[in-house]
Amino acid sequence: MKHLEKTVINVENVKMKFNLSKERTDNLKEYFIKFLKRELNYQPFWALKGVSFEVKQGDKFGIIGLNGAGKSTLLKLIAGVMKPTEGHIQVKGSMVPLLEMGAGFDPDYTGRENIFLKGALLGYTRRFLEEKFDEIVEFSELEDFIDVPLKNYSSGMRARLAFSIATMVEPEILIVDEVLSVGDAKFQQKSREKMQSLLNEDATVLFVSHSTLQVKTICNRAIWLNQGELIAEGSAEEVCDLYDEWISEES
Amino acid sequence: MATEKITGHRFLYNFRKYKFLLYQLVSRDIKTKYRKSVLGVFWSFLEPLLTMIVLTIIFSTLFKGFGVENYPVYLLTGRLIFTFFSGGTMAAMRSIRGSASILKTVYVPKYIYSLSAILSNFVTFLLSLVVLFLVMAATNAPFTIYIIFTSLPILALLFFTIGVGLILATVNVFFRDLEHLYGVFLTLLMYATPIFYPPNIVPASFRFIQDYNPIFAVIECCRSAFLYGELYDPHQLIFALISAAVAMIVGLALFYKYQDKFILHV
Numbered sequence: 001m002k003h004l005e006k007t008v009i010n011v012e013n014v015k016m017k018f019n020l021s022k023e024r025t026d027n028l029k030e031y032f033i034k035f036l037k038r039e040l041n042y043q044p045f046w047a048l049k050g051v052s053f054e055v056k057q058g059d060k061f062g063i064i065g066l067n068g069a070g071k072s073t074l075l076k077l078i079a080g081v082m083k084p085t086e087g088h089i090q091v092k093g094s095m096v097p098l099l100e101m102g103a104g105f106d107p108d109y110t111g112r113e114n115i116f117l118k119g120a121l122l123g124y125t126r127r128f129l130e131e132k133f134d135e136i137v138e139f140s141e142l143e144d145f146i147d148v149p150l151k152n153y154s155s156g157m158r159a160r161l162a163f164s165i166a167t168m169v170e171p172e173i174l175i176v177d178e179v180l181s182v183g184d185a186k187f188q189q190k191s192r193e194k195m196q197s198l199l200n201e202d203a204t205v206l207f208v209s210h211s212t213l214q215v216k217t218i219c220n221r222a223i224w225l226n227q228g229e230l231i232a233e234g235s236a237e238e239v240c241d242l243y244d245e246w247i248s249e250e251s
Numbered sequence: 252m253a254t255e256k257i258t259g260h261r262f263l264y265n266f267r268k269y270k271f272l273l274y275q276l277v278s279r280d281i282k283t284k285y286r287k288s289v290l291g292v293f294w295s296f297l298e299p300l301l302t303m304i305v306l307t308i309i310f311s312t313l314f315k316g317f318g319v320e321n322y323p324v325y326l327l328t329g330r331l332i333f334t335f336f337s338g339g340t341m342a343a344m345r346s347i348r349g350s351a352s353i354l355k356t357v358y359v360p361k362y363i364y365s366l367s368a369i370l371s372n373f374v375t376f377l378l379s380l381v382v383l384f385l386v387m388a389a390t391n392a393p394f395t396i397y398i399i400f401t402s403l404p405i406l407a408l409l410f411f412t413i414g415v416g417l418i419l420a421t422v423n424v425f426f427r428d429l430e431h432l433y434g435v436f437l438t439l440l441m442y443a444t445p446i447f448y449p450p451n452i453v454p455a456s457f458r459f460i461q462d463y464n465p466i467f468a469v470i471e472c473c474r475s476a477f478l479y480g481e482l483y484d485p486h487q488l489i490f491a492l493i494s495a496a497v498a499m500i501v502g503l504a505l506f507y508k509y510q511d512k513f514i515l516h517v
Contacts, residue, residue: 018515029428080358083511103352108283117279120272121357 007092008173008204009055009078014087016048016073016228047073049228050087055221057093057172060205062215062222062236064243069225071208075175078206093172093204096122102162107151111142111161114150118165132168139194140164141187160187167194173204212240269360273367280342280371295378299334303327303386310447317449321478324392327383328477329446329470335376336412336466337437342368343416344423344433351517361510365420369413383477393480400482404472407491411465414498417506424509424516444470465494 048070055061063071076082077089079097104121105114115136119129137146140160150158176195199205199218209215215222215236222239224232232239285291307323319325346368347354347361354361387394423429443460444467445453453461461467468491472483 031426076355079356081355082514097357103356106279106283108286109279113279113282117275120269120275121353121359123268123272123359126271 006057007054008057008059009061009092009206010088010090011051011053011074011078012088012090014048014051014074014077014084014089015046016070016077016082017085018045018047019043046228048077048084051225051228051230052087053223053230053233055204055206057204058202059221060199060207060219060236062219062239063206063208063225064210064212064215064222064240065225066210068227070228071225072177074225075177075206075208079175091173094169095173095175096166096169096171097175098163098166098177102158105150105158105162108149110149111137111146111153114161115165118162122166122169124169128169136161136164136168139168139190156184156187163191163194167191167198170198171203173206174198175206177208212244216240266360269363272359273363273370276363276367277371277374280367281374292378295375296382299327299331299379300382300386303330303382306330306447314448317452319449321390321392323386323390324383324478325449325474326447327386328473329444331376331379331383332408332470332473333441333444333446333466334379335372336408336415337441338375339369339372339412340416340419341433341437342372343413344419344430346416347420347424347513348427348517354514354517361513362417362506365416365506366413369409369416373409373412387477392478395476395480397476397480397482401473401476404469404483404488404491407488407495408466408469410495411469411491411498414495414500414502417502418498421502421505421509424513440464440466446470465491468494 051070051074063074065071073082075097077084078091079095080091081097104118106117109117112133115133116126116129120126137143140157140163142157142161145153145157150161153161205218207215207218219236221234222236223230224239224243232242281292285294288294290297303323303326306326310317310326311322343365346364350364353359354364386392419429419433444464445461450458450461450467468487472487472491475481475483
């Protein structure tokens with residue numbers, strides 16, 4: 001894998017705070033009562049405590065850490081769905097997030113209509129979707145069901161459609177949360193190949209996982225997050241070895 | 252600051268980029284609303300027509316139509332406008348919370364959800380105007396050039412609805428009581444607005460409710476044209492336009508101030 005020395009993602013001292021009040025005050029009556037009793041105490045929780053790193057073009061960048069380390073928060077910040085409490089994030093290039101891919105489908109819509117709806121949500125143009133339509137249907141193997149409302153799909157069929165739409169572009173930056181185990185064994189094989197072809201190109205990939213084995217095979221660089229802090233940054237081998245060592249010490 | 256420059260620049264770029272999404276969301280709302288019903292989109296014509304007939308029968312027999320000339324057109328004008336406002340603001344209020352799952356996974360400018368909710372109601376409203384024109388023709392109402400002039404107060408109404416919708420969408424993210432409260436408020440507003448009764452039956456001491464009601468200003472403008480074939484009182488139009496501008500400014504300011512916090516609360 002070659003290194004093109006162009007920074008595509010720049011994360012600069014990013015902090016993210018959530019308010020974890022024990023009960024969420026989301027109605028007016030409670031709010032007033034608590035306000036009067038001065039019980040509006042928030043428990044700030046810092047999911048990220050000042051994380052900085054750079055991702056260069058073409059990097060396959062792994063993010064490892066335990067549950068609750070802040071990995072998913074970090075991905076959402078980079079995907080732009082949340083804004084950091086402090087710090088800056090810059091992303092250059094088109095980005096496709098493969099996070100919870102089923103979101104954005106309409107159950108009453110047919111597969112055909114959902115391709116256009118979901119495609120529009122991902123920011124694709126009509127012309128692009130019309131061009132790629134056949135390819136998407138073919139890849140998802142849903143030719144016979146494309147005019148059936150999505151509510152009659154099995155969960156596997158839905159996942160196949162979602163995967164096919166999301167990966168039909170060749171994005172410059174691909175964000176992948178956990179492994180994509182979609183559909184039956186046959187489709188999994190196909191999706192793995194598709195992922196591999198996306199990985200082989202010049203695309204920059206952000207890959208989140210618990211499994212150091214996967215990170216080692218896919219990534220060239222990695223960071224290790226623990227409780228919102230950056231513990232290690234470097235080549236995927238090094239960081240994964242450090243992490244594995246730490247895991248075995250802990251247990 | 253640098254970040255503000257980027258977001259300011261982003262606005263127009265985003266709008267062009269997400270025009271297709273806006274179109275998709277609007278047509279989705281309209282299509283799924285009538286899906287599986289035999290008559291489909293014809294219901295947007297049929298529903299206001301049937302309601303109008305029912306109300307006309309009730310009020311012209313019980314109250315002799317309050318002595319209003321051409322009661323069907325009088326009623327239909329008021330009802331269509333009010334239905335658009337109530338339906339549009341209701342849908343906008345729920346738009347952000349209703350899109351929670353997408354909000355958390357893909358970046359899309361959030362106002363798109365509220366805007367599409369209102370625009371789909373607006374399309375239904377425009378379709379139902381066809382019914383109004385049919386009823387006008389059936390009742391020999393005058394067709395004059397001033398009908399074209401009603402597009403101005405209707406645009407004011409659209410922007411007023413967008414402004415109010417953005418305010419409601421923002422507040423509803425933080426306080427869900429609003430959904431229940433607003434329903435009650437709309438009922439109150441409907442009876443306070445002269446939709447099925449003439450404005451002059453209200454005691455003089457309560458007339459201020461009509462004077463400061465932007466929706467009624469729009470209804471009055473349209474009634475002048477549809478009912479009497481006259482040009483509306485420009486003061487009414489100016490009042491509607493100012494209300495729309497104020498609602499838009501407050502709505503946009505509020506929405507942009509809090510939109511980054513939406514995801515933490517939906």
